[in-house]
Amino acid sequence: MTDTKPSVLVEVRRGIAWMTISSPPVNALTAALIDELSEALNNAHPPAIRVVILRAPAGSHVFSAGHDVNELPRNGRDPLTYNDPLRKIVRQIEAHPTPVIAMVEGSVWGGACELVLSCDLIVAASEATFAITPARLGVPYNLSGTLNLLKVTEMHFVKEMLFTARPIPAGRMAAYGVLNSVVPSEELEQTTADLASDIASGSPLVHQVMKEELRVLANAHPMTPEAHERIQSLRRDVYDSDDYQEGLRAFAEKRRPVFGGS
Ligand code: YXS
Numbered sequence: 001m002t003d004t005k006p007s008v009l010v011e012v013r014r015g016i017a018w019m020t021i022s023s024p025p026v027n028a029l030t031a032a033l034i035d036e037l038s039e040a041l042n043n044a045h046p047p048a049i050r051v052v053i054l055r056a057p058a059g060s061h062v063f064s065a066g067h068d069v070n071e072l073p074r075n076g077r078d079p080l081t082y083n084d085p086l087r088k089i090v091r092q093i094e095a096h097p098t099p100v101i102a103m104v105e106g107s108v109w110g111g112a113c114e115l116v117l118s119c120d121l122i123v124a125a126s127e128a129t130f131a132i133t134p135a136r137l138g139v140p141y142n143l144s145g146t147l148n149l150l151k152v153t154e155m156h157f158v159k160e161m162l163f164t165a166r167p168i169p170a171g172r173m174a175a176y177g178v179l180n181s182v183v184p185s186e187e188l189e190q191t192t193a194d195l196a197s198d199i200a201s202g203s204p205l206v207h208q209v210m211k212e213e214l215r216v217l218a219n220a221h222p223m224t225p226e227a228h229e230r231i232q233s234l235r236r237d238v239y240d241s242d243d244y245q246e247g248l249r250a251f252a253e254k255r256r257p258v259f260g261g262s
Pocket of ligand 1: 065066107109112139140141
């Protein structure tokens with residue numbers, strides 16, 4: 001009987017911490033799994049740990065199905081607030097004092113794309129796909145998630161991903177600058193290990209300082225309080241809408257949603 005309890009297996013090899021997230025059947029990012037990952041990261045600090053690699057179990061067809069839909073609030077509350085577990089782990093990875101590499105095989109959905117994008121480097125198998133699906137579920141994608149997309153690629157590609165919610169093949173993601181490399185699945189682990197060991201041989205202090213410098217610079221976006229309030233009120237229109245309830249209902253009933261636009 002395979003263990004269905006969410007877990008993060010940590011294996012340390014020559015200063016590189018391989019973290020395998022597992023939450024059967026589709027690695028949905030439940031609060032419990034995110035707690036396990038947060039704990040694993042808290043125990044993976046330099047100089048003992050030089051690089052973290054985030055992966056799914058070998059051979060996974062689904063890297064992660066994204067936020068656990070069953071954990072999205074339905075009662076008119078913002079489903080993606082600052083303290084949502086997924087938002088917290090994204091910030092923790094961005095602030096983690098070592099480089100974090102996402103090693104991706106299988107399909108990546110919704111908030112799991114943001115989890116992967118929060119990593120410093122991404123190596124993907126050629127058959128991997130990435131789909132950002134709020135439009136499919138009627139969910140109000142949050143400000144930081146949208147900004148994180150705009151930081152790594154261009155507006156038209158961001159709009160294609162967000163408006164269509166289609167799974168985008170790894171090759172196109174790399175062509176738009178989102179992935180560092182795309183390799184045949186049989187080469188994925190070795191390619192990632194080689195990249196990690198190159199990084200691990202460098203100065204951990206310099207990595208830590210440069211990573212934080214880049215995080216601060218990437219977030220240096222002047223935004224007026226009025227702009228922030230306007231975006232939040234637009235998002236409230238979505239999570240207060242019938243369409244949001246319809247998206248969650250359709251997911252639960254395993255049918256395509258019928259959005260009425262209100
Ligand atoms: O019917 P059972 O009980 O076996 O459960 C099914 C699915 O309901 C469940 N499951 C999930 N449960 C919670 N949260 C999820 N995200 C989720 N996805 C799936 O897992 C069991 C097996 O699913 P099934 O039969 O569909 O498996 P499959 O192999 O045919 O297909 C795997 C997927 C991942 C392609 C498919 O399950 C799928 O498309 N899942 C939804 C992916 C998605 O749209 N994720 C976005 C979640 S919302 C989110 O991340 C953010 C809030 S946002 O929208 O802002 O990005």
